[in-house]
Amino acid sequence: KNKINEMCLNIFNIFSCRDICRIDIKCNEKDEPYFLELNPLPGLSNRYSDLPIMAFKMKWTYKKLIQTILNSVRKRYNF
Numbered sequence: 001k002n003k004i005n006e007m008c009l010n011i012f013n014i015f016s017c018r019d020i021c022r023i024d025i026k027c028n029e030k031d032e033p034y035f036l037e038l039n040p041l042p043g044l045s046n047r048y049s050d051l052p053i054m055a056f057k058m059k060w061t062y063k064k065l066i067q068t069i070l071n072s073v074r075k076r077y078n079f
Contacts (some may be wrong), residue, residue, distance in 0.1 A: 020051065022039040022042035023035070
């Protein structure tokens with residue numbers, strides 16, 4: 001799990017992403033993770049989009065997800 005987190009943070013930085021993105025990782029038959037794709041504008045529908053579904057699995061509310069995104073933007077633009 002830590003290896004995948006580190007991989008995702010590196011990918012996020014390599015592609016100069018800001019605020020949010022969705023990174024798809026898959027593991028091979030030896031359980032080694034590899035990068036599939038990056039979506040810098042993931043859907044935010046609280047019914048069917050992957051990012052809110054992943055947030056819900058982390059016990060986040062939809063409101064917390066949106067507030068976290070907005071806080072990142074505010075911090076970047078100092079407002």
